[in-house]
Amino acid sequence: MKTIDDLDVAGRRVFVRADLNVPLAGDEITDDGRIRAAVPTITKLAERGAKVIVASHLGRPKGAPDPQFSLRPVAARLGELLGKDVAFATDTVGDSAKATVAALADGEVTLLENLRFNAGETAKDDAERGAFADALAALADAYVGDGFGAVHRKHASVYDLPARLPHAAGGLIATEVGVLKKLTEDVARPYVVVLGGAKVSDKLGVIDHLLGKADRLLIGGGMAYTFLAAQGHEVGKSLLQEDQIPAVKEYLARAEKQGVEFVLPVDVVAAPDFPDLKAQAPTHPVVVAADAIPADLEGLDIGPETRKLFAAKLADAATVFWNGPMGVFEHPDYADGTRAVARALLDSPAFTVVGGGDSAAAVRILGFDENAFGHISTGGGASLEYLEGKTLPGLAALED
Secondary structure, eight states: OOBGGGSOOTTSEEEEEOOOOOOEETTEESOOHHHHHHHHHHHHHHHTTOEEEEEOOOSOOOSSOOGGGOSHHHHHHHHHHHTSOEEEOSSSSSHHHHHHHHTOOTTOEEEOSOGGGSGGGTOSSHHHHHHHHHHHHTTOSEEEEOOGGGTTSOOIIIIIGGGGSOEEEOHHHHHHHHHHHHTTSSOOSSEEEEEOSSOGGGTHHHHHHHTTTOSEEEEOSTTHHHHHHHTTOBOTTSOOOGGGHHHHHHHHHHHHHHTOEEEOOSEEEEESSOOOTTTOOOOOOEEEETTBOOTTOEEEEEOHHHHHHHHHHHTTOSEEEEESOSSOTTSGGGOHHHHHHHHHHHHSOSEEEEOSHHHHHHHHHTTOOGGGSSEEOSOHHHHHHHHTTOOOHHHHTTOO
16 A cells, blocks of 8 residues: 555645544534544645645535535634645535635645535445546546545545545555554454443444454443343343344353453443433432343443453553443543543553544543553544454555
């Protein structure tokens, strides 16, 4: 896989497929981590005299313009981080994009409007996707793939466009792949994986793949209640995917046979109702045993004894991969479990990887120093699919 050092970019129009899919509250960016992660590659290209055309998706518009998913606020923040004006094209391949790109001088940067405002970006039909890729290719002389959070998608700007232009991987993708190889090839042991988040169904593939690779799996978040139910425990009103119980039972049995340690919560923080995240009003949580959650309560975080248990299970690790919060970290009454895991990773001498998505957001929202972790991924879904052993379309397209 070539890198941007292998591309001749001076005076050329370079299309950078970034991942600037940041959370917005109206026009306000609530977490700019992905924008900051894109800056080094864009800066390097601009300093080498490229005319840089940045493109990304944001949210899930329906293949047509939708003001709530506009990248205009992102253009403003990107300009602040770059320390220079970033021109904004109000479309993707139309008159505004063509004029904005044509006006670029060497070293200047523009951002196109949301790629998903064009139905061709996400089309299942190869011809429709290809037509949009052709239109994007007409804007540029070379392609740099740097949106790791999108490489697991077979989308026009990720998969089809690289085939139409000289292409290379940006610095972010090169770093992400290098880190993930440390989790899959010659892994330093003990290798501990911490999985959380809402749905166990989202993590079954990675659990299946890791049963032959990890030494220990720590399970928290909403997905833990399906594991507890599979062991025959009452989980009250907690999130439960009953249809996944047979698969979970199979994995627990396989883990025992293969000598992989499964660590589940021993206590949880529970309440009668899910908290109002907008109001952030105090609730009345109680700590209950994980194997006896009252029928009228919902588990919303791992409890204090589980926090101690998880910290102890992380203390001797040499490699740690963490994906998914331990509870409803967005509310202060249920953030302590996620905070405890982050703290345990910082206290561990292990090589620690925070696997993107809500875990990365939690690290920032809870006030931890990102640089203190071994690596914080920009792509939760992409990281998981890589660890599942899947071929990621966006990475395959960058290979020669």
